[in-house]
Amino acid sequence: MIQFDGVTKRYADGTVAVDDLTLQIPTGQITVLVGPSGCGKTTTLRMINRLIEPTSGTITIDGEDVRAQDPARLRRGIGYVIQHAGLFPHRTIVDNIATVPYLLGWDKKKARTTALELMERVGLDTKMAKRYPYQLSGGQQQRVGVARALAADPPVMLMDEPFSAVDPIVRKSLQEEFIRLQSELRKTIAFVTHDIDEAIKLGHTVAVFKVGGVLAQHSTPDELLAEPADDFVREFLGGEKGLKRLRFNRDLDRQDEPGAERQDKPDVEAAER
């Protein structure tokens, strides 16, 4: 579990990006941080792996203060995925994915084998292993970004708008594979987006932020849709019209869920008999 306790970040110019944040990101679940541009989502995420240091408050992972750990070592244990993937242009796909294993001093062969396995896992043809990032589409690069973050099997993953730079169709398939992957891997994930549809679709819980870095509501998607905490959240969800649409989509998604299918199956088989 990642725990924020009274965390504030004030930048040198006086901007308060995160204001007295107390938040729990439970183990093995996807916690989505959502909110309008500039509400401090990225800042919140980056304080977890110490790319940014909080002005006050503490952040712990499984009870251990992140500030008590060596930053580089801490980061090698936390997967990180960003919007434009940030792949290393000078390294092949397989070597990009094996980055953290190399840093951890794994045997080169083992690192590559793991990387190839991960390529399959995120839905990439291993024929692309020897290509360079510029030879891949945006969606494929993003998959490589996810595989790279998973390579050393870190328990925690930080994802900053990982799917927002690709077109809607590719985004949808990336989201669905991400849900499937997470159902196998059960990582502790902090996932940033400004897209409320994505938040509702992916999150076990959703934390809605206001500009100024104030946490407005943190609850499950169903609670969020049933009872927005205040006018800001209601507005952010798109008012009554938006809520209706989101609730409708949620019901549709639920029918598509793999769990729902599994429950249907025995009935179908029973009917056939």
Added chain:
Amino acid sequence: MTLAAANGGEPLIRWDWIGDHTGQLADLTAHHLKLALLPILFGLIVAIPLGLLCARWRWLYPPTLGVANVLYGLPSLALFMLCIPYFGIGSGGRADFTIIVPLTLFSLSVLVPNVVDGLRSVPDPVRQAATAMGFGTLRRLIQVELPIAVPVVIAGARVAAVSSISLVSVGTLIGNGGLGQLFVDGYSRDFTTPIIVSCVLIIVLALVSDGVLVAAQRLLTPWARRGTR
């Protein structure tokens, strides 16, 4: 033309002279290459660590660039003369450093800014991703930023190499100018062939060196998108 005319109908180029002097021409060409390109090699050896330092500690860059630019502004002949007391005069051996050291200094004024620009050309998300995955500053500079800077560094090396090849000829004035030496021979004897031959060979050297560097870049950076650089 005036030379040819003064010579009373001598042809502009006497091919037989070239045929008789191939050995000397080859030696001069090799020597010219050595005088011109060793400075680029030494320049890179100095500029890469210097550029890394400037990228690591940004305040170092303006003074470093200032010094490099002042060096570039100095007349090459003056620098050659300044080196004579240390390395001697003439061609070959130790005296070659009278040419090589100043040309190394000149190359720095192109190479250092290129190394720094190259390091700065690394996209921000790439740098951030590297940090977020647990690269330390030094490791990130050497394993991520420097390799990505290579195309820009080689672009600088191309400029430096071509200008170095032409500057070597100035060394003729102190008796060590590679192919430029043929210039003096030609003028003193009112004989156009060596002058034309040296000009052509210097141009060919510049073109070939440039081609070799382009090929080196292709080889070193198979990851670079073709056509964008």
